[in-house]
Amino acid sequence: MMKYLLSFIFTVSSGVALAQNNIVESLQTNVPGQGKVTVHQDAQITEMIGKRFVRTGASEAQRVIKTRGYRVQVYAGNNSRQARDEANSVAEKVKEKFPDMPVYTFFQPPRWLCRVGDYKSIEEAHVAMRQLKAAGNFKEVAIVREQINIHIE
Structure with a gap:
């Protein structure tokens, strides 16, 4: 025993x-x-190592929901390096004039795009589009339907 x-x-x-x-x-x-x-x-x-979950730096106030909405497109170029530089330049101009608007610059084959804002309704996007047109620096401004980010507080 x-x-x-x-x-x-x-x-x-x-x-x-x-x-x-x-x-x-x-x-x-x-x-x-x-x-x-x-x-x-x-x-x-x-x-x-060995922990089941790891806390990230993001607090609960920084959570984001992705949904369908509208953005204002301020630039659409081709797939060249020059178009990428122009898209980034337009993005910087938008950030200077409208620092509270989120700016998204990305490559969607076959072109570089620069889009602004996360608007739930077309009316909100239209207001932003008029503000961007009134600034005078942006030639090609249009509203596009896209997946947007809604920040939850």
Whole structure:
């Protein structure tokens, strides 16, 4: 009976000891006849290993819902490097004149696009389009239906 009890305790304690090792510790253990592994990493990474979830820097106030809505397109070019530079230039002009409007510059084959805003209704987009036209710097301004980001507070 004592033999069984001791073997049970030994098995459980060795299982617990092995379960406490993480992947980095098991890689760094020296085993005869095998190579040696050295892992260089930040201490924060070591703390994250084995956790079921990791908190990101985003708070709950920064959550976003993606839905169908409207944006105002202020530039549409071709697929050249010059078009990319022009799209980024237009985006900078919009950011200077309207710092509260979100600006999206991206490549949608076969052209570079610069779009502004996240509007739920076409009326909101129309108001923004009139503001952009009144600024006078943007030649080709149009409302487009697209997936938008709605920030939840």
